[in-house]
Amino acid sequence: MNCPFCSKTETRVLESRIINDSVRRRRECGSCTNRFTTYEKAMFHLKIFKRDGREQEFDLKKVERSVERACGKIDSEVIGQLTRKIEQRILKKKLNAIKSTDVGRVVLQELRKFDKMAYLRYATVYKSLDDPELLKKELNTIIRK
Numbered sequence: 001m002n003c004p005f006c007s008k009t010e011t012r013v014l015e016s017r018i019i020n021d022s023v024r025r026r027r028e029c030g031s032c033t034n035r036f037t038t039y040e041k042a043m044f045h046l047k048i049f050k051r052d053g054r055e056q057e058f059d060l061k062k063v064e065r066s067v068e069r070a071c072g073k074i075d076s077e078v079i080g081q082l083t084r085k086i087e088q089r090i091l092k093k094k095l096n097a098i099k100s101t102d103v104g105r106v107v108l109q110e111l112r113k114f115d116k117m118a119y120l121r122y123a124t125v126y127k128s129l130d131d132p133e134l135l136k137k138e139l140n141t142i143i144r145k
Contacts, residue, residue, distance in 0.1 A: 003029035004036055021084060046090070047097040058098070060087055063107060070111060070122035086110050116142050 001011045010030035017024045022041040028034070046058035064083045071079060089106050090098065104126045111119040120142065129135045 001027060001038065003032060003034065005029060005034045006032040008032070020080075044091065046095070048103065049097060049099045051100060055097075058090075058103075063087070063103065066122065066125075067107065067111070067118075070118040071115060072118070072121075082110060082114060112142070 002009055003011055006029060008029060008031040011027045012030060013025050014028055014035070015026040019039075022039050025038045025040065027036055027038060029036075044058075047055055048058050049055055060083060063086055064079060067082055067086070068074075068076075068079050071082075086103075086106055089110070090103060093102075108119060108123060108126060111122050120138065123129060123138055124135065127134075127138070129138060
């Protein structure tokens with residue numbers, strides 16, 4: 001790790017803490033003795049195959065926004081926890097590329113456990129439930145389980 005003050009590589013870690021899904025490290029430069037903080041987070045490059053055949057980078061913020069819309073007015077920390085669960089389930093598949101429909105299924109499964117109404121809101125968009133009979137059928141699957 002290079003010191004941001006003098007650019008020397010002689011730094012040592014004074015303290016490490018895990019914060020959510022990252023590691024915070026307090027460091028000290030061995031040359032100029034200045035202290036600084038670094039944050040480390042694992043990065044992954046996951047490709048998403050869209051329904052129309054396009055390919056794009058996985059964007060967790062998109063998942064978070066859709067979950068937030070489905071859940072309505074709810075604490076952002078709860079949304080963050082739910083989004084992290086979804087991310088972990090996707091990463092557990094250990095794939096470099098995943099279909100957007102598979103991501104949608106994971107979101108549906110997590111929303112179903114969390115909040116039935118949020119599940120229904122998400123399902124109406126994800127499954128394109130524009131017919132009242134389809135909506136009724138989906139509602140019956142929620143009630144039965």
